[in-house]
Amino acid sequence: EACRRLALVPLPASGSVLIAGVAARHGYDRFRLVGPVRRWPADGDSDPSPPTDAERLTHPVEIVPLLEREGAFSDAEQAERIRAEVAESVANLALARLGAAVHAQVESEPDTESPLETVTSGILAADAAASFERIVTDGHPFHPSGKIRRGMTPAEGLAYAPEFTDRIDLHFVAIDRKYALETRATGADRLTDRLLAAFDGLEG
Structure with a gap:
């Protein structure tokens, strides 16, 4: 389907613009993009070998160095x-x-x-x-x-991960109370008591 709206993200430091189709706009001005993301070079691109046409980004990690050039991160780490x-x-x-x-x-x-x-x-x-x-x-x-x-x-x-397995067997280890610190909301049951109630055989 033809996309009637485009998202344009200017990248002044690299003299280019990221372009992507907009499939939908959600709450808090969040956009769902559709189709490929392309980088369109503008005049004066500082890239030593700028593309002659809109360059299609093939993986999301390719956006990271562009954002780094824009000063989006505190440091290289x-x-x-x-x-x-x-x-x-x-x-x-x-x-x-x-x-x-x-x-x-x-x-x-x-x-x-x-x-x-x-x-x-x-x-x-x-x-x-x-x-x-x-x-x-x-x-x-x-x-x-x-x-x-x-x-x-x-x-x-x-x-x-839940996408791949239907159950995970839990293993419990008893820890002496003097080595543990447990906090909870006023009036709430202790986590230990809740675990003992939820799983048979733990108390003994």
Whole structure:
């Protein structure tokens, strides 16, 4: 479909403009982009080898050095951290959408008309709420790094992320109270008491 609106992001330091189609405008002036993002060079581009036409960006991390040139980061270390987070988020999103393709193959029962019942009955999970958690693949799509899982390897993501596993076995370790500090809201139950009530066999 033809896009009637464009988002233009000027990049004065590099003498260029980022251009992307706008699919929708959401609350708080958040825009959902569609199609490729292109970098259009303007006259006087300081890039030593500027493209002769609109250059298509093939990966979101390509925006990071452009923003760094604009002074968007406090230092090179922060720019590198953002670059790593964006790259990780893109990779995790790609894996999550593969998982979504698997979930999409779940078919409705002949006597079931509600798609909600299809999710809860067709996607394995510890409970109904977790079934819906498993089909949320895009994380926070308006956040530049909405799918990061810092400290987790891709293998760990496949093993523990809700898109790929239906349950995670928890292991508990008892810690002497003198080595632990627990705080809670006034009148609230202690976390220890809540765990003992939720999981059989812990108290003993």
